[in-house]
Amino acid sequence: MPIKPKSKHRLYGSPAPPPRGSGYVREKSRSEYQTYRWHKASRLFREEHPLCAECFRKGIITASKVTDHIIPVPVCDDFWDSGNWQALCESCHNKKAGKDKKTVQNSKRTR
Numbered sequence: 001m002p003i004k005p006k007s008k009h010r011l012y013g014s015p016a017p018p019p020r021g022s023g024y025v026r027e028k029s030r031s032e033y034q035t036y037r038w039h040k041a042s043r044l045f046r047e048e049h050p051l052c053a054e055c056f057r058k059g060i061i062t063a064s065k066v067t068d069h070i071i072p073v074p075v076c077d078d079f080w081d082s083g084n085w086q087a088l089c090e091s092c093h094n095k096k097a098g099k100d101k102k103t104v105q106n107s108k109r110t111r
Contacts, residue, residue, distance in 0.1 A: 032073075032079050041067075041080070041082070042066075042067035045067045045082065045085055045087065046064050046065075046066075046067055046087050049064060049086070049087035050063060050064055050087070051063065051064055051087065052064045052065075052087060052088050052089035052092055053086040053087055053088060053092075054086075054088055054089075054092040054096070055089060055092060062089045062092075063089065064087030064088060064089060065088070065089055065090045065093070066087070066088050066089070066090060066093040067085050067086075067087060067088075068085065068086050068087070068088045068093050068096060068097075069084050069085060070084050070085070070086050071084055072100040072103065072104050074104050075103075075104060075107065
């Protein structure tokens with residue numbers, strides 16, 4: 001029985017790869033989050049800071065799930081500066097990430 005050839009179609013929703021020779025380079029800050037070093041550092045930081053910093057300021061006790069950069073990575077020079085990290089729950093991190101994204105976009109426009 002003949003074998004069906006593999007489809008060349010990508011899964012729905014997956015981004016198309018950049019064309020070869022386009023000069024596209026993935027942001028370094030984004031790729032750092034995918035490293036073993038970051039996963040380990042983030043886990044160790046959250047072990048030392050088990051509560052969400054933002055919720056704790058409001059008097060709410062919530063477990064931290066994410067290590068967040070206080071100053072966004074595109075603005076901050078040192079990705080690995082643990083003094084710029086804070087432990088957040090997913091809800092607080094998502095709110096902050098949305099605000100950070102707008103701030104970074106606005107700062108790029110004014111440059």
